[in-house]
Amino acid sequence: MATVGSKPSGVGGGSSMLKQDKTQPQFEDRWEGMRPTVLKLLRQENVSRNEWHDLFWEVYSVCVWDDKGVDKVNEALKHDIVEFVQQAKQRVLHDQDESALLKAYIREWGKYFTQCDYLPKPFKPLETATGKGSGAQQKKANQQNEDSTVRKLMLESWSHYIFSKIKQKLQESAMGLVLAERNGEAFEKQLVIGVRESYVNLCLNSEDRLQIYKENFEKAYLDATEAFYKAQAPNYLAENGVQNYMRYADSKLKEEEMRASRYLDTSKGSNSMSLLTECCVECLVSVFKEEILRECAPMIKNNETDKLNLMLKLMDRVPEGINPMLRDLEQHIIEAGLADMVAAAEIITTDSEKYVERLLELFHRFSNLVKEAFNDDPRFLTSRDKAYRHVVNDTKVFRLELPTKNKSAVSKGQPESRCPELLANYCDMLLRKTPLSKRLTSEEIESKLRNVLLVLKYVQNKDVFMRYHKAHLTRRLILDTSADSEKEENMVEWLREVGMPADYVNKLARMFQDIKVSEDLNQSFKELHRNNYGNVADNMNIKILNAGAWSRSSERVPCSLPVELEDFIPEVEEFYRNKHNGRKLQWHHLMSNGIITMKNEVGMFDLEVTTFQMAVLYAWNQRPLDKISLENLRLATELPDHELRRTLWSLVAFAKLKRQMVLMQPEAKSPKEFVDGTVFWVNQDFAVIKNGKPQKRGKINLIGRLQLSTERSTEEDKEGIVQLRILRTQEAIVKIMKMRKKLNNAQLQTELVEILKNMFLPQKKMIKEQIEWLIEHKYMKRDEGDINTFIYLA
Template sequence: MTEKKPIELKEGWGFMQNGIDKLIRVLEGQPEEQFNAEQYMSLYTTIYNMCTQKPPHDFSEQLYDRYRSSFEIYIKEQVIKSLLEHHGEVLLKELYIRWQNHKLMVRWLSKFFNYLDRYYVMRHSLHTLKDVGLICFRDRVYEEIKKQAKDAILRLIEREREGELIDRTLIKNILSIFIEVGTGGMECYERDFEVYLLQETASFYKRKAAEWVDQDSCPDYMLKAEQCLKDEEDKVEGYLHTSSKPKLLKEVEQELLANYETRLLQKENSGCAALLRDDKAEDLSRMFRLFQRIPRGLDPVAEIFKEHVENEGMKLVKEVTEATESKKEKEAGKGPSKDSGTPYEQQYVRSVIELHDKYLQYVSSCFCNTSLFHKSLKEAFESFCNKSVAGASSAELMASFCDNLLKKGGSEKLSDEAIEETLDKVVKLLAYISDKDLFNEFYRKKLGRRLLFDKSSSDDHERSILTRLKQQCGAQFTSKMEGMVTDLALAREKQQSFEEWMRINGKKLRIDFNVTVLTTGFWPFHKVVELALPQEMVDGVELFKSFYETGNKRKLIWYYSLGTCHLRANFDPRSIELVLGTQQAACLLQFNDSEQLSFSEVQLRLNLCEDDTMRILHSLACGKYKILLKEPASKIIAKTDTFSFNKKFTSAQRRIKVPLPPVDEKKRVIEDVDKDRRFSIDAAIVRTMKSRKTLLHQQLVLEVVQQLSRMFKPDFKLIKKRIEHLIEAEYLARDKDNPMMFQYLA
């Protein structure tokens, strides 16, 4: 059998060249039939045979080189020449056609030369046939034409930014070339196109921003900026690579937002303050969306928000203070007002609640509940909520507001649901008050009056607010108040037991007698006033003592100043039921035996001090109801006055309540709170020093402030005084070498 004659290089390549020429004519759109299966197999087989022949007829290396040369010759003779004839958009279209043709040529030739890929390329670690074709295009076409292509794309993008319609598909197709010639990397796209795109973008928006910021209001500018950002995102979706998105948007944000933020926010009639003033919620939401895109872009917005809310709050403080002062001037000389908050002060708390609702809604809806804006809201409310309002603290006003809300006959006529909602809001406002202990004392005092005098409109509401206060301020904050509520329930049971005990033991009293037994530590009433009771009352007191002391070792202390009596007074026109305090009732009963009594006689019979006697006589002789007649007649009680029962007194009402002149409870509450604060500071100092043993003055003060800040803001001078007091009491000692260092003495 004879060996097959080897195919020579010239002969074999001549056959392959004919196939390549045919392929080029097809690509160039010249009249030419497509390859059939027989032609394809013939070309494939030729390469196979030329690569598998024994040396020296193995032409793999020469064929690999000529494969590359085929592309280079075609590119040089036809592709480059064709591209250089065009410019702009036409160039881009031609470039895309040439790229598509080139990929087609690579696909067909790599099939013809496939055997090279399978053996020769693998053995010699060379570029694959596909990569060779791609590299040829990159080195011969892309490098030659990339600048013109990039410029043409950027011109199209600028035209689109100016509002023209462009061929987006064409741009996307051309940019795919920038990406694909990178052979798996993004270097070509980034180096040869993206960097110029970012420069052009910055330049374009720099011009636009300078133009818009002068002619547009802040809302109009923001509308344009937001639309520009959407347009740029749309470009990424339409034809740019996704990796360009953050870089592109960063350039737009820098030029449109960061560079002009201060100027935009502070525009006189349309900046952030104006939008807040005019309640432009939609524009504020847009402002938030835009400026959150730039680093620390929301900080100045939050600061303006804080200043605006603070100014609104201070405006409320000023209005109420002025209204209250004006009312005081008008009422000068008309006598003291009632203890409860004035309508202005009640309205102040209501206005603060409404203000908080409004701007909390802004934080929620416009500023997406961002912690930065919650912080600004908190700081703003802390600022004005801790200011004095018409001589009263917000702690006192809030306690009065709650009292008005919870007592029977209060001015706030609300449904149960509205009361619950309002209580919840008041408790939330309490978070901004630094003197929570002051609120606690005022509230506890008013709660005591509501409970003792049956003024509370609902036990459920009372428990509800205590639950909220407990959640907000801790169990210690409400422990005494919860004890008061529990006390009253137990007191009712105790009264029932007393009545049952009297029935069983056959005891009777000439008067209806009710006793409310309370736990001393819970209730905010401290002053015990001795009173010489009428015999009817003495009988009741003694009988209750007998009942209570049976099996109970606790001591009873009687607070007559908190008692209430119902007396029937027989006046000449008709009898009237009088609702009085125990001391007032004891005073009136003295006139059953005597037609006329002097001041000193009344004082002696009642066993009261001068001040208390004056208050009682003033309420009966100089107040709204003249139950007693005073000689000489005047509005001031003197020690030389004499008093008699006013038999001719009458009233349209069958029952009247005779109030005592108000006392300045505010002063007493503040004194009690100050005393408690001294104890709290002492305890905090000792607690801190006990755990640390030695500590510098500054560190000790800071730790004490931190411990107590939940309830009140301690004064630094007071802390210093309490430290000195504890040194004198030998709880602490100064270090011998460093007077600013303290040591704990066990």
């Protein structure tokens, strides 16, 4: 029976060939022709293209036409493979020297493994002939096991006859070479790589192709690494100290990672690199963690940034290794910051500019430390912020006593830092016409204001800053002393951007609107009364302001005004009633000022004075040479005793004047020493002194810092801060409970602090008191089953 078939093309390529046999091909007839080619392939000898193609055809023919051909081919092939492996074994084991053994093994294995790719190709028909089931099932089976029968046979034979016999020696030799490299000796790196590859490639487990490698080579490599550094590291540390050891450990970690990338398997699914890194970190760093970390605090103190950077690299590899460093940094910032502030206390307690600049210098110093030593790691930035917040809000140098209300009286509460007050003072110096603002450019002023906002971010009680900032802004707007109106309005928007409470910022914005509206009203009033009062009307500047945005105190100080001013008050009130029916004006003389002209024997001088100073000086308007007692001045001005004393003191002891405006007898060192019999008179020799010479003309500002509050209202201000905090706390608690309906005490306090933190940090005592107040007034109640759980009452 004749057959016609096409001969499959092999690796060598070439054209297809047709062959027709008149007899059925049998294994016995064909194997003798196939075997020489098989042996040539095993021995890596040259195979011609015709021999290669003939082998494909002969195998195919036998598998198709001989019923038992597949089994016979398998048996014959197995015999030749085993025989070849046995011969290779003899060549490998010929020399017992470890190095020679390793080289012989790598050489034989390399050639053999290469043929594992070529020899199976002609025998593919064996796979088809033994396959069962549908084509789809067979395809799936082939995908699950990529190794052909012949390849599997070749690898199993090598593993059984050679590898299993000498793998321990191979492993030990390879580890010996790695040890030699660690000790600085040179060798052929390919030897270790070849051993590793044989461990990887000999595994036929389809579930885990790295099983043999992991259980043997990887384990031996990790054990050898651990043993080496357990012996080396302690000695190096003892001989060279911690700082040198850190450099040693860092270099060894990098070195081992590079070495592992050569000698360990890095294919997908292998975790050898991570295991090696863990092993090295444990041996080189974790074991000596305490000794290394003991050096952290001194390094931070001495600003040894390079060494700290190295310590960070090492400790970041160790679980929880960074935490002690974070604590050391935090402690250093607190201690160094407070020590610096205490050392400079005499200067900064009297100069808000120096205080803010010192705070900023500390912030930039600590920020540079975090940047250079810790690469601006977010964890270290958080520690910096936490510690700096402690410095800013500390009360050792600056203390603000706020009262706390209880049922019996008003007593002093927990002291707070004066930082927000001093920040507000510094802003005032930048925004007001002062020597500081005059010598700075617009860009420099903006930069410094931004710096204030940077510090303000760390202030706990921002409500105090806002209260003082508003007072300074009020003073600047009333006295028209703002250096740059655009900067003033920008500052309000910047406060909004940094998260200041919206209602505070909105009130500041309304103040600017009021000033603009007031200017329009003032202009209308002047035009209306110019015919009646002439130049007097032009010289009047009336500010009509909204009490809700501006008022600081409920107290209005009585004062007897000069007749010239008293005449205008009914006119202004009538004008305003016609403009805004139903609204009522309240006059705040405390916040008013003006300019009066004084003539004496020396010359004529324009005096910028407060309304209270004007009232006192007008007592001498009709009797310029008289001496008037304190008691009579009190009757003439109708000022409260304390305000009168404070005003007189500003006239008899004004710091900037070499010749005082008013003289007194007897002498006093403070306004408290005035008695009813103390007499005062206008200094007829008063003059402005320039270059040591009295001037005949001049303008003098006696206002200084316009007093916006009386002694009583200053206390009211502080109580107002506390009262507003109480209301804010109540409001926030109700808001939370209305949303949550039911909440335990711990959760309530957490959410409350989160809501209020941009204004102030509520004390636990205040929170407890306001919860009790709200329970008492039926806004909420305690859960009957748990007294620490609260329920909202609609």
